[in-house]
Amino acid sequence: MKFAIIGLGGWVNYGHLPALNELGIKVDYCVDIDEKRVKDFSQKTGCKGYTDYKEMLASENPDIVLIAVPHGLHAKIALDALNNDANVYVEKPMATSLQEALSLVDTARKRNRILVVGHEFRFEQPSMITKKLIKDLGNIYHIRGLYIRQRGIPTSITFIKKDLAKGGVIFDLATHIIDLIMFFTNFPTPRTVKAKIHYAFSKDKTKFSSYPSPNLPNSDVEVEDSGSAFIDLGEISAYVEVSWASYIKENKREIVILGDKGGIHIENNALYYMRNIADEFFISNPLIQQRGSVYREVWSSLFNAIAKGETRPPFPFCTAEQGAINVAILESIYKSAFEGREVKVEIPSYLIELARSSLITT
Template identity: 25%
Template sequence: MEKLKVAVIGCGSIAIHRHLPEYDNHPDVEIVAVCDVLEERVQETALKYGAKAYTSYKEAIVDPEVQAVSVCLPNYLHAPVTVFALENHKHVLCEKPMATSDEEAKSMIEAGGKSGKTLMIAHNQRFVPSHQKARDLIAEGALGKIYSFRTTFGHGGPEGWSIDGADSWFFRKEEAFIGALGDLGVHKADLIRYILGEEFKEVSSLVESSAKENSNVDDQAVAVLRSESGIIGTLTASWAYNAGEDNSTVIYGEKGMLRLEEHPTYSLIAQYNDGSKVNYELGQIQTNKIAEQTSSGVISHFVESIENNTKPLICGEEGYNSLKIILAALESNETKKTIAIN
């Protein structure tokens, strides 16, 4: 079988630590092009992977060899670059958050529909074994009716992860549009929709910018969500968990509770009303500690979706439904009102 020929647009940390090595390790993929506005960075990356180097994303995308594109750029570029790639009949894997507005997200979905090519958003939390098992347990009724949840994603901030450190685009509103809510909160919005198998209809939030200097985006956010069936819970995103990462979720139901990614060994703990407990050792969630990187599952799923011509688990519509929660949280904080999601 001929290998899928891929271009990676943007050679920052998410490309270096996730997209590029996972494509490189995939037997059905060949990295043929890399692109970055910084000449030295892109030349170094191109040399490592035996790919062509570009400083113009348009030139990289229209390269006739390229069949699929990973968009690993600052948030404000996600939509325009994705739309350009789809209009040029390339499959697209776009980093999250997929867009900075409703209009942008809709334009991406429309471009995907017209092109007939795969559009996938890189929400990796759906591929974590504990999250998949929790979804299965809830779907089969192990917890009975679900009442509430809390889901959290916090760490010390993108300066510890971004290739540009404290000078990262993550801290500039004109490039990032949104801070911890877009970086971390959108992951948990997507996750809680996936685990519960429900959409959310109301969001209320408090958002702060108190932890980071030289930043004009949010770094602390707590949102209260209500699902269509009346499940209520909290979503927290933070760049101020300086002593260690928290990527946990707890689900409270009629018959018991599920604790996800809280314990160092047991990635899922099911506790039931009768006092019984099941500890699941399913492997740990991915972290931003480079020494502890594991395969995200995102790249392999994207490639498989293209090969089999199947809809990816996180298609454009799914990415948009998760983004809507974050956009509503921003609006709630600004208006001091509870926001209804259509």
């Protein structure tokens, strides 16, 4: 299978590539608008380099394409790749508007191609255990997720320049938390969203960026750096809070799930399980995630499925339909924040049905 990567920045080099190397998956083609990155990556991996993704797609007809470019470009490039009959792994969020996301859903289905969205937290051990244990929690009534950093404003223009990123920490981090919330609860229909976003550190990016960065970006932070949202999921209430920078005690990624028969608390990579056992309140010792790259499982599972000729993503990948619901919620968060009111989440009902059915059949 011919494998191409579009966008050769930090996450491809430090997130995906080590796992691809360990699995012995060869990158055949690589693309970036930055010639130096193309040269360096080609030297490192032996792939054929391009600076124009359209030219690469037309000349090489890859079978699988990984897209890791600024958020505002995800949908357009993913659509072109699908229309060129490639299977697509697009980084999160799959699009920055529901309309774009729906066109990806339709095109993937029409072309019989797999499109998965880069919500790899689903593959982490605490997530997989939660997916199994959640049925023992009784009726779930509340779920909340935090993803907050002390100092972590990205320095790449990919994330902070409005025309490239379209939005800030909501597109970058809230998308992951919302994916876990929807995945754990089997995609209840989102009804309304009430959200706030903040630009607290726009002028202070040098102090609040944690990444070593000899070359600071030639852009101000033009997008929000923190935000929170209350999402009405019918029987379930959900709350999300994210920040790239804040005066907090420690960085934290946390999910708390409350049911009337038990609860689960995932804190960073440890999972606690609470319920009554023999009339006693029981709290498990933390189940700590074993070391090992989540991306090894991600890439071996995707390559196996495509090699077998499957046209739907293997479990637990985030499907196009599930990714589109995520985008609908993100869009509602921005709308609510900008308009200063609670907004209805507009999602076509067929999308919810498709999102649920792929959870059940996989």
